[in-house]
Amino acid sequence: MSEGSVTLKKLAEQFASLPGIGRKSAWRLAFHMLTLNKEQIEIFTNTLLDAHENIHKCSVCQNLTDLNVCEICSDQSRDHSIICVVEESRDIVVLEKSNSFNGLYHVLHGLISPLDGIGPDNLTIKHLLKRINGSKIKEVILATSPTIEGEATAMYISKLLKPMEIVVSRIAYGMPVGGELKYVDEITISKAIENRNKL
Amino acid sequence: MSEGSVTLKKLAEQFASLPGIGRKSAWRLAFHMLTLNKEQIEIFTNTLLDAHENIHKCSVCQNLTDLNVCEICSDQSRDHSIICVVEESRDIVVLEKSNSFNGLYHVLHGLISPLDGIGPDNLTIKHLLKRINGSKIKEVILATSPTIEGEATAMYISKLLKPMEIVVSRIAYGMPVGGELKYVDEITISKAIENRNKL
Numbered sequence: 001m002s003e004g005s006v007t008l009k010k011l012a013e014q015f016a017s018l019p020g021i022g023r024k025s026a027w028r029l030a031f032h033m034l035t036l037n038k039e040q041i042e043i044f045t046n047t048l049l050d051a052h053e054n055i056h057k058c059s060v061c062q063n064l065t066d067l068n069v070c071e072i073c074s075d076q077s078r079d080h081s082i083i084c085v086v087e088e089s090r091d092i093v094v095l096e097k098s099n100s101f102n103g104l105y106h107v108l109h110g111l112i113s114p115l116d117g118i119g120p121d122n123l124t125i126k127h128l129l130k131r132i133n134g135s136k137i138k139e140v141i142l143a144t145s146p147t148i149e150g151e152a153t154a155m156y157i158s159k160l161l162k163p164m165e166i167v168v169s170r171i172a173y174g175m176p177v178g179g180e181l182k183y184v185d186e187i188t189i190s191k192a193i194e195n196r197n198k199l
Numbered sequence: 200m201s202e203g204s205v206t207l208k209k210l211a212e213q214f215a216s217l218p219g220i221g222r223k224s225a226w227r228l229a230f231h232m233l234t235l236n237k238e239q240i241e242i243f244t245n246t247l248l249d250a251h252e253n254i255h256k257c258s259v260c261q262n263l264t265d266l267n268v269c270e271i272c273s274d275q276s277r278d279h280s281i282i283c284v285v286e287e288s289r290d291i292v293v294l295e296k297s298n299s300f301n302g303l304y305h306v307l308h309g310l311i312s313p314l315d316g317i318g319p320d321n322l323t324i325k326h327l328l329k330r331i332n333g334s335k336i337k338e339v340i341l342a343t344s345p346t347i348e349g350e351a352t353a354m355y356i357s358k359l360l361k362p363m364e365i366v367v368s369r370i371a372y373g374m375p376v377g378g379e380l381k382y383v384d385e386i387t388i389s390k391a392i393e394n395r396n397k398l
Contacts, residue, residue: 005254005263005264005265005269006265007246007249007250007253007254007265008250008254008263008265010246010249010250011246011247011250014242014243014246014247018228018231019227019228019231020224020227020228021228024381024382025219027289027292028218028219028289028381029217029218029219029220030250031263031287031288031289032217032218033247033250033251034250034251034254034263036251038251041247041248041251042248043213044213044247045244045247045248047206047209047210047213048210048213048232048240048243048244049240049241049244050206050209051206051207051209051210051229051232051233052232052233052235052237052240054206055204055206055207055233064204064207064230064233065204066204066205066206066207070204088230089230090226090227090230093226
């Protein structure tokens with residue numbers, strides 16, 4: 001069996017190393033790249049190098065940004081009295097798309113996970129506490145995912161925030177909108193029943 | 200709604216422009232890239248630039264290669280009396296993985312498709328005829344996909360080859376009709392090679 005062009009194989013391997021890209025997709029992407037012209041390839045590689053060089057954590061909320069203070073933290077039209085705590089930057093992309101929140105964020109860059117050796121000190125929890133201390137923050141929404149690690153992290157932060165005389169809330173559990181009862185797991189259903197709202 | 204980091208958005212857009220990468224995957228890949236270190240990013244971009252610069256068509260079979268004559272064409276352990284004609288280079292990757300063929304290849308780089316303005320002259324059919332003329336080629340297997348364009352191209356080439364006193368065969372309909380070669384599993388492909396029919 002011929003392995004084909006070594007350079008091409010290397011390129012396919014690079015793509016295959018990315019998350020969610022299987023062997024066949026990696027080859028398809030490698031071949032696709034050869035159909036682009038020199039300028040398109042340079043735009044692609046330069047965008048990548050540029051992003052890698054210039055994107056860093058916002059000094060306030062720890063979200064990824066090109067600026068010193070990200071555009072959300074410096075936007076005066078947003079509610080600066082409420083912080084939504086999320087696991088990672090891409091959660092902010094989803095929340096912003098939902099148009100359901102107009103306050104500020106705080107990115108933990110992970111969840112407490114003792115099995116993976118990740119403790120509270122590996123997250124940005126100390127930045128959150130420092131940020132809230134002496135500020136006009138009235139509420140913190142803990143929006144980590146409803147997984148074991150997400151729950152544990154929310155509980156941990158909630159205990160630290162309790163003495164600070166601010167409202168600490170947790171995103172609601174329930175049925176995903178558009179989801180069918182028969183396909184939803186039992187724990188979600190029992191949470192949806194438990195948290196039922198009067199009509 | 201905040202659009203987030205401009206640089207990051209540009210990077211996600213670059214990924215979204217690739218085939219088979221949706222909006223969500225593009226964002227996931229963009230975030231993933233920021234977790235790599237400088238060296239890993241440089242390996243990625245250099246592999247891409249290197250591939251784009253050095254890969255070209257083999258002067259014999261038109262397959263993509265780093266060499267003047269590709270390693271399949273210059274491999275003396277392969278059967279130089281039989282050519283398998285395929286639509287594009289990635290078809291060779293799949294055929295080689297199936298381990299069902301030990302001859303040479305010829306890459307058409309497309310199929311005859313009048314609706315898309317692609318005629319026989321846009322393909323490498325003339326290179327194929329020139330290559331066969333006066334050579335020791337005994338058989339040509341037409342392994343274009345069993346789609347309308349693939350069939351038409353196979354019929355066209357078959358008519359040109361008939362007067363040349365060589366066996367012209369077509370891969371068997373062991374493949375699902377309408378399927379594309381590059382997406383089919385190895386066993387089906389080796390069956391199709393095994394049951395090829397004389398034309």
